[in-house]
Amino acid sequence: MISRAFYFVRPYTTRADLSRLRNIGIIAHIDAGKTTTTERMLYYSGKINRIGDVDQGDTITDFLPQERSRGITIQSAAISFNWQKKYKINLIDTPGHADFTFEVIRSVKVLDGCVTILDAVAGVEAQTEKVWKQSENIPKICFINKMDRDGAGYSRTVKELITKMQTKVALINLPFFEYDPDTQTNTFKGIIDLVNQKILKWDAEDPDRVEVMEALESSGEHLENFLKGREALVEVLGEFDENLVEYFLEEAGGDYLRVPADILNRSIRRATLAQYLTPVFCGASFRNIGVQPLLDAVVNYLPSPLEARFPEVNHRNMPMQYDPAVGVLMNHNKNLCVAFAFKVITDSIRGTMIFVRVYSGVLNSNNTVYNCSRDKKFKLGKLALLHANVYEETQKLYPGEIGVLTGATVADKVSTGDTIVTHSVKRDALKSLNKNIELNLKINPITVPPPVFVVCVEPKTLGNKRAMEEALSILIKEDPSLVVSKDEETGQTLLGGMGELHLEIARDRLLNDLNAEVHIGKVMVSYKESINSPTADVTTQNETGCRFSLSVAPIPLDIPIAETIASSSNNLKWYPLGGDNNYLIVENHESYRLDDWSFQVPYSAIINAIVSSSIAALQKGGKIANFPLHSCAVKLKGDWRIPLDLENVTDILPLTRHLISQALHSLRINDYSVLEPVMNLEVNVPQKHLGSVVQDLTAARKSHILSIDDEHELEESRGGLTSIDYHRMAQRQYLPPDITLKNAQLGEVGSGNKFIRAIVPLKEMVAYTNTIRSLTQGRGTFYLSYHGMDKVGQDRLESVIND
Numbered sequence: 157m158i159s160r161a162f163y164f165v166r167p168y169t170t171r172a173d174l175s176r177l178r179n180i181g182i183i184a185h186i187d188a189g190k191t192t193t194t195e196r197m198l199y200y201s202g203k204i205n206r207i208g209d210v211d212q213g214d215t216i217t218d219f220l221p222q223e224r225s226r227g228i229t230i231q232s233a234a235i236s237f238n239w240q241k242k243y244k245i246n247l248i249d250t251p252g253h254a255d256f257t258f259e260v261i262r263s264v265k266v267l268d269g270c271v272t273i274l275d276a277v278a279g280v281e282a283q284t285e286k287v288w289k290q291s292e293n294i295p296k297i298c299f300i301n302k303m304d305r306d307g308a309g310y311s312r313t314v315k316e317l318i319t320k321m322q323t324k325v326a327l328i329n330l331p332f333f334e335y336d337p338d339t340q341t342n343t344f345k346g347i348i349d350l351v352n353q354k355i356l357k358w359d360a361e362d363p364d365r366v367e368v369m370e371a372l373e374s375s376g377e378h379l380e381n382f383l384k385g386r387e388a389l390v391e392v393l394g395e396f397d398e399n400l401v402e403y404f405l406e407e408a409g410g411d412y413l414r415v416p417a418d419i420l421n422r423s424i425r426r427a428t429l430a431q432y433l434t435p436v437f438c439g440a441s442f443r444n445i446g447v448q449p450l451l452d453a454v455v456n457y458l459p460s461p462l463e464a465r466f467p468e469v470n471h472r473n474m475p476m477q478y479d480p481a482v483g484v485l486m487n488h489n490k491n492l493c494v495a496f497a498f499k500v501i502t503d504s505i506r507g508t509m510i511f512v513r514v515y516s517g518v519l520n521s522n523n524t525v526y527n528c529s530r531d532k533k534f535k536l537g538k539l540a541l542l543h544a545n546v547y548e549e550t551q552k553l554y555p556g557e558i559g560v561l562t563g564a565t566v567a568d569k570v571s572t573g574d575t576i577v578t579h580s581v582k583r584d585a586l587k588s589l590n591k592n593i594e595l596n597l598k599i600n601p602i603t604v605p606p607p608v609f610v611v612c613v614e615p616k617t618l619g620n621k622r623a624m625e626e627a628l629s630i631l632i633k634e635d636p637s638l639v640v641s642k643d644e645e646t647g648q649t650l651l652g653g654m655g656e657l658h659l660e661i662a663r664d665r666l667l668n669d670l671n672a673e674v675h676i677g678k679v680m681v682s683y684k685e686s687i688n689s690p691t692a693d694v695t696t697q698n699e700t701g702c703r704f705s706l707s708v709a710p711i712p713l714d715i716p717i718a719e720t721i722a723s724s725s726n727n728l729k730w731y732p733l734g735g736d737n738n739y740l741i742v743e744n745h746e747s748y749r750l751d752d753w754s755f756q757v758p759y760s761a762i763i764n765a766i767v768s769s770s771i772a773a774l775q776k777g778g779k780i781a782n783f784p785l786h787s788c789a790v791k792l793k794g795d796w797r798i799p800l801d802l803e804n805v806t807d808i809l810p811l812t813r814h815l816i817s818q819a820l821h822s823l824r825i826n827d828y829s830v831l832e833p834v835m836n837l838e839v840n841v842p843q844k845h846l847g848s849v850v851q852d853l854t855a856a857r858k859s860h861i862l863s864i865d866d867e868h869e870l871e872e873s874r875g876g877l878t879s880i881d882y883h884r885m886a887q888r889q890y891l892p893p894d895i896t897l898k899n900a901q902l903g904e905v906g907s908g909n910k911f912i913r914a915i916v917p918l919k920e921m922v923a924y925t926n927t928i929r930s931l932t933q934g935r936g937t938f939y940l941s942y943h944g945m946d947k948v949g950q951d952r953l954e955s956v957i958n959d
């Protein structure tokens with residue numbers, strides 16, 4: 157491994173005004189080349205002075221030891237750099253593995269635009285489709301990478317992009333190959349830039365040398381590709397931009413070559429921001445080819461914070477407008493600063509670091525701020541800009557910035573998904589902010605996907621228990637898609653996660669980084685129980701005069717929870733109980749109104765106590781196998797009583813916990829069901845293997861087949877167009893011939909392939925990679941995503957419980 161001492165990272169980045177700031181993410185399937193491309197971007201921007209390599213484990217953004225040893229990105233890393241001197245790019249390199257989806261979701265939440273990287277050999281892969289959907293509200297550009305590899309297919313990949321992502325495209329550059337008559341091979345050397353009418357050829361030995369030639373002076377197929385490509389570019393933009401058509405007809409005299417680059421660039425920018433189309437670029441980052449034009453595209457075509465979408469907030473009618481000094485000016489208040497926490501990490505030296513995106517105004521170090529999501533007021537400590545793992549302290553975080561809060565004062569005050577507000581200028585002026593609107597402003601939090609696998613974590617000795625709990629609490633604070641629960645029957649601590657790799661990485665972190673002395677069991681599917689029918693109402697009263705009545709009822713599994721909540725009575729308030737789709741439903745009190753509250757203890761303290769006791773009671777599990785309860789609603793009646801002078805809620809906790817257990821106990825074992833995670837499965841197989849794959853899915857894997865389609869006849873629609881329209885669009889799109897692909901390879905994709913959609917229990921999909929490989933001679937691909945929890949039928953109950 158090459159030592160970091162041989163090269164430097166320049167931490168400082170000059171501040172750009174808001175219109176010249178870009179907050180972008182790099183998203184893609186695993187191994188498409190996100191980190192390799194990011195590394196080149198840092199090099200060409202002057203941020204680093206030598207290029208690191210993923211395979212040698214010395215890139216800037218993959219800095220965790222686990223990332224370096226495994227050669228994959230695990231956590232998204234933020235870094236900023238300048239481009240074309242006046243622009244500042246804040247870039248987040250995200251992981252590609254499906255187990256780390258939450259990292260992508262939380263990054264996308266605070267980004268204004270994305271670069272999607274595609275592998276020219278693999279084409280549009282499943283995880284790319286997923287992250288594309290997750291980022292569907294933000295403009296994107298596409299980079300077809302690995303054009304140097306055997307089997308790279310630029311045009312084949314563009315076709316897949318159009319049909320699978322259902323997007324129009326504008327090809328901005330085309331691949332440039334050089335033919336060697338001696339070896340009779342074509343080698344990828346550079347690009348044909350259709351906007352600037354140049355051919356750019358990179359030097360294989362020297363990453364800084366680029367030969368620039370006039371495209372019009374080329375000949376043969378290069379010239380032909382250039383002319384056809386430029387015509388197609390002007391045409392596609394003309395469908396969106398009337399001004400361009402006018403210019404083309406009147407000023408350029410109908411000549412595609414006479415439309416100047418700046419007019420085209422403006423038009424591409426407008427069409428990209430409107431998400432009318434996706435500009436497409438190509439290159440080979442590993443060979444340093446095509447990265448500078450991609451960086452130009454980031455600043456030319458992706459939005460500044462003054463053009464990005466507004467954040468979604470809890471006050472639906474909150475006035476918002478862009479302001480060059482404030483960013484997103486909210487509630488017409490130029491002094492209001494609003495920031496959103498999207499990530500928390502624990503650094504061994506600096507302690508807790510909270511990543512925030514500032515949407516409005518300025519965050520000043522040492523200011524008093526208010527966490528609207530937790531009703532907490534506190535003082536900020538130091539602020540910083542992070543460049544991967546290099547720390548740059550700063551006094552202020554300006555609008556549009558992505559930065560970090562540090563210091564003991566903030567450590568326990570902020571979690572992922574919280575909204576922080578403060579006064580932009582005065583140190584301690586929360587009182588000047590509107591109590592009901594500004595101090596109650598919440599940017600919609602990040603959705604956390606439910607864990608589907610669990611491992612059992614045990615302290616090596618009883619003395620290690622406390623340290624284990626502390627280490628686990630750090631882990632789940634950093635990554636809310638990890639969930640800690642307790643098996644009440646056995647007392648075991650369970651750690652839930654998104655997949656086997658996710659839990660393996662968590663295990664590494666527990667043992668090696670947090671030095672927890674623990675034993676970790678084998679990875680298991682996370683099963684739950686639920687109830688089939690509601691309990692009777694139960695009531696309890698203690699000697700101090702507290703009295704509560706409640707029942708527990710099942711929440712329907714087949715209706716989205718948002719719909720269930722929306723259709724319930726206005727008289728009821730729903731509070732989530734942890735991550736298992738359990739809720740506390742509270743009836744309005746018969747006699748007390750919140751605005752006329754005469755009790756010593758605040759209403760929120762009573763609710764918090766009942767929430768905690770409900771979580772503990774439901775964790776105790778069901779009657780079949782003690783799996784924690786899922787999709788249960790604890791319904792609190794509105795006739796509860798507590799003494800007016802009750803000083804704290806410690807009495808309430810055991811009372812309601814016991815009451816819930818009593819209600820659940822009254823049900824018979826037959827009133828319970830075991831639930832298991834079921835997954836959406838998509839399988840793409842050549843026609844000739846369809847029978848064996850379907851047979852295996854239905855017989856061996858108990859899956860429920862939803863549809864089997866010809867790959868090109870999928871009938872989904874986006875923007876009013878059907879997928880057939882997109883297939884037609886792909887046929888019409890000008891694409892240069894894929895000269896490095898043999899005919900056989902060209903024919904493989906999309907022709908004669910069948911697309912199977914099914915719902916399948918996660919348990920039955922273990923080791924499916926090997927099965928699909930052997931059933932289809934390595935030609936089939938599949939993709940799994942979480943569908944929901946479903947009841948386990950009697951026929952499989954025993955095997956599930958034994959599992």
Ligand SMILES: Nc1nc2c(ncn2[C@@H]2O[C@H](COP(=O)(O)OP(=O)(O)OP(=O)(O)O)[C@@H](O)[C@H]2O)c(=O)[nH]1
Nearest residue numbers: 186187188189190191192228229252302440441442
């Ligand atoms: N031939 C070739 N290999 C490349 C290119 N770009 C990346 N690679 C290789 O592809 C592999 C994966 O590259 P990464 O940059 O780690 O991909 P990634 O998308 O960041 O991967 P994850 O973050 O783990 O999802 C590495 O072995 C790279 O050297 C390219 O342009 N050409």
